Amino acid sequence: MKVVRIGDYLVEKNFITEEQLKQALDKQKETKHKIGDVIIEMGFVSDVDVAKCLAESLRQKYIDLDNAALMPDIIKKIPEETARKYSVIAVDLKGNRLTVATNDPANYYITEDLRVLTGYDIIPVVATKGAINRAIGKMYSADQVSSVVEAATKEKEEELSLEDLKNVSEERIENAPIVKLATAIVENSFRKDATDIHIEPFANITKVRIRVNGDLVELMTLSPALHVALVTRFKILSGMNIAEKRIPQDGRMSQVIDGTTVDLRVSNLPMVYGEKVVLRILAGDESVRRIQDLGMTDYNYERFVSCLKVPQGVILVTGPTGSGKSTTLYAALGEIAKPNLNVITVEDPVEKKIANINQCQINDKAGMTFDAALRSILRQDPDIIMVGEMRDAETAEIAIRAAITGHLVLSTLHTNDAASTVTRLVDMGVEAYMVATSLIGIVAQRLTKVLCPECKKPRLSTDEENELMGIDHSIMVYDAGGCGKCNNTGYKGRTAIHEILLSTPEMASLITSGAKADEIQELAKEQGCLLLRDNVSKLVQEGVTSIGELIRVTYAV
DSSP: OOOOOHHHHHHHTTSSOHHHHHHHHHHHHHHOOOHHHHHHHTTSSOHHHHHHHHHHHTTOOBOOGGGSOOOHHHHTTSOHHHHHHHTEEEEEEETTEEEEEESOTTOHHHHHHHHHHHSSEEEEEEOOHHHHHHHHHHHHSTTHHHHHHHHHHHSOHHHHOOTTGGGSOHHHHHHSHHHHHHHHHHHHHHHTTOSEEEEEEOSSOEEEEEEETTEEEEEEEEOGGGHHHHHHHHHHHTTOOTTOOSSOEEEEEEEEETTEEEEEEEEEEEETTEEEEEEEEEOOTTOOOOGGGSOOOHHHHHHHHHHHTOSSEEEEEEOSTTSSHHHHHHHHHHHHOOTTSOEEEEESSOOSOOTTOEEEEOBGGGTBOHHHHHHHHTTSOOSEEEESOOOSHHHHHHHHHHHHTTOEEEEEEOOSSHHHHHHHHHHTTOOHHHHHHHEEEEEEEEEEEEEOTTTOEEEEOOHHHHHHHTOSSOOEEEEOOOOGGGTTSSEEEEEEEEEEEEOOHHHHHHHHTTOOHHHHHHHHHHTTOOOHHHHHHHHHHTTSSOHHHHHHHHHHO
16 A cells, blocks of 8 residues: 655645745754654644544544544553553444554554554554543543542641642652642643632531533532642642732642643632632633634524624623633634734633734733723734723723724623613713714623433423424424533533624714613614523534523523
8 A cells, every 4th residue: 555644745735835834844853853843833723633644545444542442441452551652542342353543653663562562463543642642541441530639638647748848859849649639630621621620618528519511510528637638739739828828829830741732720718628729721822713613503604704893892791700812712712813913812711822922911910901901902902902801991092092092892791782782881881872882792691501411311391491492383492411420410512602783884883872781672672692601502402402501591691
């Protein structure tokens, strides 16, 4: 069989150009990395596309490991040390044939070593290196947490104190049971797709809970004897003062998990039984999503993209904390940030670091407030400005003035729906005519939980539920069940719902006249704005989410 080099194959399939391949080959001479990895690092093509092309060129199968059903018994056919050494994971076993996912399927030495080690014939399939590392971390770690907790618990309390560990060798620190426990908590939370980790002290127990799909679920319980040392470890990692235990502190840390650098924002608050720590898991640098992946309907997507084509004005994304506003803003920036534009953001904190975008971190203690940063940014010749949040009247007014004077401004507000955003700005002290003149559009959004496809339970809707959905007959709807694949929650993941208000001449005139929120909403509906409840109702009718989620979102607005 003719061997095709992956770089040439990517050119042949029009994933990259000859010029891009030449640039990658030049970079490869410096880094000595595999050409496929270099092409991915340079951002020419995604790791998934490279893996699929590699599989196709070798006439092999590609496997999406992130969504594959992996069996622990089969995985353990390859020891963890070997799996990590070669970046491989066993995915299937039929007779004497062990199917192994790898990102280097043409490497005969790996295949032969695995054959000798396992005693099986090895059938390679292709997966991305990132997906393999995530699968290894998730599948091999399942049995390790309890042993780490047990080891930490057995240690004497005085030996667990970390105040003196700064003078000890790095190797001893990393091997300390409490250090392993802190690492394991973050790793397991990340692998369960948690957004927050809560370490909570009570009288006779310390609870570790994680927020998954918007709900807090218990990860583990610990002996209170471990609490002080565990908190101290996180304070050290996040740059807090470990001697100060009377006042709240904030910090930031990062940890490499399955090959991905994960940033965490850490908050420490003194409670009755000790200090409570909450860690917010921030998305990594490479996780900026495209607008197409935000869960918008085709109709809303077209409305949103039409907003982004306007060269000057203000676009606002609104919703409560944790509704995905920042993700939408970052996706919008990814869409409109071009090499010939100067894009500057002012954020608190900078949640995702994006290449080729100037990002400014707020520091209130040093006097670097939103309004101070905004004034300086306007002297930096910006084309596009992203303001993390309009927190006060001064910030809002500067941002609106920047939009009127020829800049594209993107920002967020905490409001219940699109229409009330207009009245909120006026209430904050921004003149109604300025809002009307500058406004391009408002995107209100929420996150709604998605039913687990494996265990959702069908039934016919009631008359009351039909009324909620705005339909006149009963249909098949689904309730949450509970199975191993969704951790018995009945839900797996979340999707966003949106309502998008566009500023038309009629809308601008209405806003200038000082209209109330309900009048603005009425005109928006006439002009084609689908409300949040319309969006979630459609998802219920499609079997994506439940009536319970419809009620939660409906009564939130």
